[in-house]
Each structure stands twice: as structure tokens, then as C-alpha cells.
Amino acid sequence: MKNIWTIAKREFDNYFNSPIAYVVAFAILFPVGIIFSIIMFSSSQQSSFGGPAPTPDALTNWFVILLIFFSPAVTMRLLSDEARMGTLELLLTAPVRDFELVAGKWLGAFLFILLLIxxxxxxxxxxxxxxxxGIDMKVLFSSYVGVILVSAALIGLGVGISAIFTNQFAAFFVTFVLFFFLWILVGVPAGFLEKGGEVFRYLSINTHFFETMNRGTINIGDIVYFLSLTALGLFVGTTAxxxxRWR
Structure with a gap:
């Protein structure tokens, strides 16, 4: 655990020495801030006429969408850069287990995204x-639990893909395609297939976040889905x- 935390702290600190972190932070926080301003304005107008309570789901909705687009930039260099520069070999000779290395990289990136959250x-x-x-606290709680789980899963998958490639841009592209698939493309067959459509529907992030957690409902199945994706990413990264190591 100590090795994981040491690696995570180093990665977290490295983000603030890189322009990518600031670009990603701006690309996510600025649009979310605009959405917040729009919600505040429209809610103040509605409250004057006894309108419904505002909900934060639009904020978390856009945060996750932006995360799908920009989190590959956060994870693309985590292990691919180490391999490209030859520093991965040095890490592999250190008294650090493969899982500790991957988990530390994941935790450092996750803490950066958690800061934005x-x-x-x-x-x-x-x-x-x-x-x-006032806002619906039930929706607020479930939405942010969902955002944290989505972030953990996306970062986990991103780290796993980064461990496969030595080129960070290849890692970015493959990670983005996977995220886009889980967000939109996987839902396309579900709309056309009578048999097997539920399988594609289950694989979609929409099913487990946008349609449930972001609307105030937390299901055990949704939690298992995101934790499974996180574990899958860490497993792929560790295996890679x-x-x-044995080449």
C-alpha cells in the first residue's frame, strides 16, 4: 500500500507540472461553470413563479460527457511514456509489484479527477x-456517487490501455474510441436487435449512469458495473x- 501511495503522490504532483492538466481542467470546468450559470438564471426565474426545485443532474451530466472526451488525455502518458522513455524498465527493477505500479498510476490520475469533481x-x-x-439532495448525492464511479472506471480503463502502448497518442486514440463506444456506439445495436439487445444495453454507460444515478437512483448493479470496469482496466494494465517484464 505504501508503494501505491508513493507512486500516486508522484503522479498527482506531476500533473501540475504539465500543461495537459490545466488544459483538461479548463476544458471540463469552464463548460460546467457555464451550465451552472444558465441553471442559476433559469431557476431564479422559475422560483419567482413557484417553479420546481432545480436539480444538479445537468452539471453532472455534462461533467461525465466532457470526461469521456478529455480523460484519455489524462491517462495516455501514464505508462506509455514510461515505456517510450525507457524509465519503465527502471521501475520494473525496483521493489514494486506490477499491480502496485498500475494501481499507483491509477490512483494518482483518479485523485486529479476527484479534485475537479x-x-x-x-x-x-x-x-x-x-x-x-433548494436542490434535491437525493439527486445530488446519487449523481456525485455516479460521477466518482464513472471517473474511477474511465481512469482504470485508460491506465490499462496506456500500459499496452508505447505511443501516448495511440493510447489516447484507442482510449477515446473505447469510451465513445461505451457511451454511444454500444447502444446502437440495442435499438435494432430483439435478441441480445439487452447485452449491449447493459454495456452502455447510459444505462448505469445517465438513466439511473444521474436521476437519483442508485442500484447495486450499477455500482458493480463501474467497479468491474475499474478492475478490468487494472487487470489489463497489470498483465501488460x-x-x-518477461520479454
Missing amino acids: LVTLTFPIIMDNFVEP IEIR
């Missing part, structure tokens, strides 16, 4: 204090590192 949490808090009758 905490920043966006200020928006619904402000909304709750300044807009009557083990293969490199």
Missing part, C-alpha cells in the same frame, strides 16, 4: 443556498506490465 461540487452548494426551494 470537488470543485464542481461548489456549484450545487451555491445553488442550494441562493435558489428557492507482466508481459513486458
Whole structure:
């Protein structure tokens, strides 16, 4: 556990020495901030006429969509850059297990995304204090639990793919295609297939976040789905590192 935390801390600190982190932070937080401003304005208008309580689901909805587009930039260099520069071989000779290396990289990236999530949490808090009758706390809780689980899964898959490639741009492209598939493309066959459609529907992020957690419902199946994706990514990453070790 100590090795995992040491690697995670190093990766987390490295993000703030890289322009990519600031670009990703701006690309996610700025649009979410605009959505927040729009919600605040429309909610204040509705509250004057006794309208419904505002919900934070639009904020978390857009956060996840933006995360799908930009999180590959966060994970693309985690292990592919180590392999390209030859530093991965040095890490493999250190007293660190393969899983600890992959888990540490994942945790460092996850903590960076978690920081962005905490920043966006200020928006619904402000909304709750300044807009009557306040926000639905049940939706707020389930939405942010969902965002955290989605982030863990996407970062896990991204780290796994990064361990396979030595080119960070190849890692970015493959990761983005996978995320886009899980978001949109996997849902296309579900709409046309009578048999097997439910399988594709289950694989979709829409089923487990946008249609449930982001609307105030937390199901055990959704939690298992995202934890399974996270574990799959870490397994793929660990296996890829083990293969490199024995080459």
C-alpha cells in the first residue's frame, strides 16, 4: 500500500507540472461553470413563479460527457511514456509489484479527477443556498456517487490501455474510441436487435449512469458495473506490465 501511495503522490504532483492538466481542467470546468450559470438564471426565474426545485443532474451530466472526451488525455502518458522513455524498465527493477505500479498510476490520475469533481461540487452548494426551494439532495448525492464511479472506471480503463502502448497518442486514440463506444456506439445495436439487445444495453454507460444515478437512483448493479470496469482496466494494465517484464 505504501508503494501505491508513493507512486500516486508522484503522479498527482506531476500533473501540475504539465500543461495537459490545466488544459483538461479548463476544458471540463469552464463548460460546467457555464451550465451552472444558465441553471442559476433559469431557476431564479422559475422560483419567482413557484417553479420546481432545480436539480444538479445537468452539471453532472455534462461533467461525465466532457470526461469521456478529455480523460484519455489524462491517462495516455501514464505508462506509455514510461515505456517510450525507457524509465519503465527502471521501475520494473525496483521493489514494486506490477499491480502496485498500475494501481499507483491509477490512483494518482483518479485523485486529479476527484479534485475537479470537488470543485464542481461548489456549484450545487451555491445553488442550494441562493435558489428557492433548494436542490434535491437525493439527486445530488446519487449523481456525485455516479460521477466518482464513472471517473474511477474511465481512469482504470485508460491506465490499462496506456500500459499496452508505447505511443501516448495511440493510447489516447484507442482510449477515446473505447469510451465513445461505451457511451454511444454500444447502444446502437440495442435499438435494432430483439435478441441480445439487452447485452449491449447493459454495456452502455447510459444505462448505469445517465438513466439511473444521474436521476437519483442508485442500484447495486450499477455500482458493480463501474467497479468491474475499474478492475478490468487494472487487470489489463497489470498483465501488460507482466508481459513486458518477461520479454
